[in-house]
Amino acid sequence: MPLPRFSQLAWVVVSLFGVTLAGCAEKSQADTQKTAAAPALPVTELVASDTVLHHDYVADIQSVRNVELRARVPGFLEQIYVDEGQAVKKGQLLFRINDAEFRSQVAKAKAAYNNAQAQARVIQLELDRVKMLVDKDIISPSELAVAQSKLKAAQASVAEAQSLRNTAALNVSYTMVRAPFDGLVDRMPLKAGSLIADGTLLTTVSDAGAVYAYFNVAEKEYLEYAKSRQQNGTRPGSLDVSLLLADGTPYSYPGKIQTQESEFDESTGSIAFRAQFPNPDKLLKHGATGRVRLTNPIHNVVLVPQKAVFEIQDKNYVFVVDSANKVKMQAFVPQTRLSDFYVVKSGLKPGQKIVYEGVQDLREGTKIQPRYVTMDDLLADAR
Numbered sequence: 001m002p003l004p005r006f007s008q009l010a011w012v013v014v015s016l017f018g019v020t021l022a023g024c025a026e027k028s029q030a031d032t033q034k035t036a037a038a039p040a041l042p043v044t045e046l047v048a049s050d051t052v053l054h055h056d057y058v059a060d061i062q063s064v065r066n067v068e069l070r071a072r073v074p075g076f077l078e079q080i081y082v083d084e085g086q087a088v089k090k091g092q093l094l095f096r097i098n099d100a101e102f103r104s105q106v107a108k109a110k111a112a113y114n115n116a117q118a119q120a121r122v123i124q125l126e127l128d129r130v131k132m133l134v135d136k137d138i139i140s141p142s143e144l145a146v147a148q149s150k151l152k153a154a155q156a157s158v159a160e161a162q163s164l165r166n167t168a169a170l171n172v173s174y175t176m177v178r179a180p181f182d183g184l185v186d187r188m189p190l191k192a193g194s195l196i197a198d199g200t201l202l203t204t205v206s207d208a209g210a211v212y213a214y215f216n217v218a219e220k221e222y223l224e225y226a227k228s229r230q231q232n233g234t235r236p237g238s239l240d241v242s243l244l245l246a247d248g249t250p251y252s253y254p255g256k257i258q259t260q261e262s263e264f265d266e267s268t269g270s271i272a273f274r275a276q277f278p279n280p281d282k283l284l285k286h287g288a289t290g291r292v293r294l295t296n297p298i299h300n301v302v303l304v305p306q307k308a309v310f311e312i313q314d315k316n317y318v319f320v321v322d323s324a325n326k327v328k329m330q331a332f333v334p335q336t337r338l339s340d341f342y343v344v345k346s347g348l349k350p351g352q353k354i355v356y357e358g359v360q361d362l363r364e365g366t367k368i369q370p371r372y373v374t375m376d377d378l379l380a381d382a383r
Helices: 005-037 100-135 141-174 219-232 375-382
Strands: 040-045 048-070 075-080 093-097 176-178 183-185 201-218 240-245 255-260 270-278 289-305 310-312 315-321 327-337 341-346 353-355 369-372
Touching: 040 375, 048 270, 048 341, 093 201, 100 141, 141 176, 201 219, 201 255, 201 289, 219 270, 219 289, 240 255, 240 270, 289 327, 289 375
Parallel strands: 040 369
Antiparallel strands: 040 353, 048 201, 048 289, 075 093, 093 176, 183 201, 201 270, 240 289, 255 270, 289 341, 310 315, 315 327, 315 353, 327 341
16 A cells, blocks of 8 residues: 655655764764774974084004014024013013124124224324425425325225124124014014024014004095084194994093094095004004094084985985874985984974884875874983
């Protein structure tokens, strides 16, 4: 039986109302789900602050004095008085080369010298006699000139014989090899009894009281260092630097930059520096390696945490959070990179809020639930 017209109209109104209520319920549920799906991410506000830049450079460590000891005369290495790695004092006897042959040369040279002196004395007496005869007009003055020439020749022979005697004595002294300064003895390639030639390497002595650290600085970083030194009024040789050992631990004593080369290396675009470090504990050895750390204070700069940065086509980006808690990609140009932060050159400014962590899962326009972290806390964690 068909419904009355009024009943049909009422049924239509009720159906439309039900559909409307269902639609509203579905929309409310979707909005609730959308709000619940907004990720909670740490957000920090950029601030301008002062910090210290540091640059590490591979360093070649050398003793202040490192001298090769070589034989200056040939012969048999008769005696070794020290051991490898031993500390020695200036003037301490280290090696002795057999000197029998050189002492014989000394005796021969001494005899030749005495003979030359005797010959000179005989000629001197002859000259005195000729001079007396000339004064009495017994012989001609030409005889006096001849006698004087003979004396000069005899005196030259004396000087030559004296030089040979000194050389022979010097060769005897060369058979005793002594330490040129306080230091440590290096490896000894030869043993007692070895036949050595003039110039043979016996060992190396290193002055371990202090060391030099040589390192190369890029031109841009050199300019930062030079400008900072001018602004702070520091003099060459007064800037402290630190040293990291090969195992990454810091060296206990600070060093000072002493000098730098006058020219940049065209092939590398860098300039060489030399710093000196004290070495009272004898921990550093000649030929060791490490890293010299240069520090440079900078003021009123914006720092961006490294975790907040991502790269697209060699450009650096962060997600900036707006007032509606939506994120937007923003590029910036870094000036330099610290251990956990970038120093901003352009593109970001203090007061902007950026996502600190979790940027890999974000998309442009995503709404988030900010969980604020202060920049001071981040800096404290980095230390």
